[in-house]
Amino acid sequence: MILDVQTGMDNAILREQSTPVENIDREIKKLIRDMKATIGPNHGIGLAAPQVGVNKRIILINLPSDHFDESGCEIAPLDKHIVLINPEITWSSSEQVLFEEGCLSLPDFFAEVLRPERVKFTALDEKGNVIEAEAEGIFARVLQHEIDHLNGVLFADKLANLHMKQPDKLYI
Ligand code: CO
Secondary structure, three states, X not given: OOOOOOOOOOOHHHHOOOEOOOOOOHHHHHXXXXXXXXXXXXXXXXXXXXXXXXXXXXXXXXXXOOOOOOOOOOOXXXXXXXXXXXXXXXXXXXXXXXXXXXXXOOOOXXXXXXXXXXXXXXXXXXXXXXXXXEEOHHHHHHHHHHHHHHOOOOHHHHOOOOOOOOOOOOXX
């Protein structure tokens, strides 16, 4: 089932801290199926459960081979649904890079965001197996963006000088 995507800087669901998955039960499996059904039609390359209204620590990444030559992570082939449950960054490189991000939940914005270039992470896959891997490039970027969603953080929060339009502001 294709789910509605939550949008907006002040959306309460998007701003909540999501809770860890304790058991990969039928309800969680259905949520994962629905997230897979939702990401494609929305042209997403990453989707976090709160974006479809559920504050659980689940993310989905799918990097299309017509846009990317490689994912940047050996456990993540292109054109595959990569489900990560309770993902955690365990190490980040001190080198940071700028990369343009957009978000299904903030459809009107794109901006360059500074983030660590490489990360190590742990997670469970959808069968409950433990994953430990390193990521760089686009996978590292999407992974960090999606984990932010689990913590109620939107990429626009990372921009030093982005403010909503206000009536008393002057324009140049
Ligand atoms: Co997003």
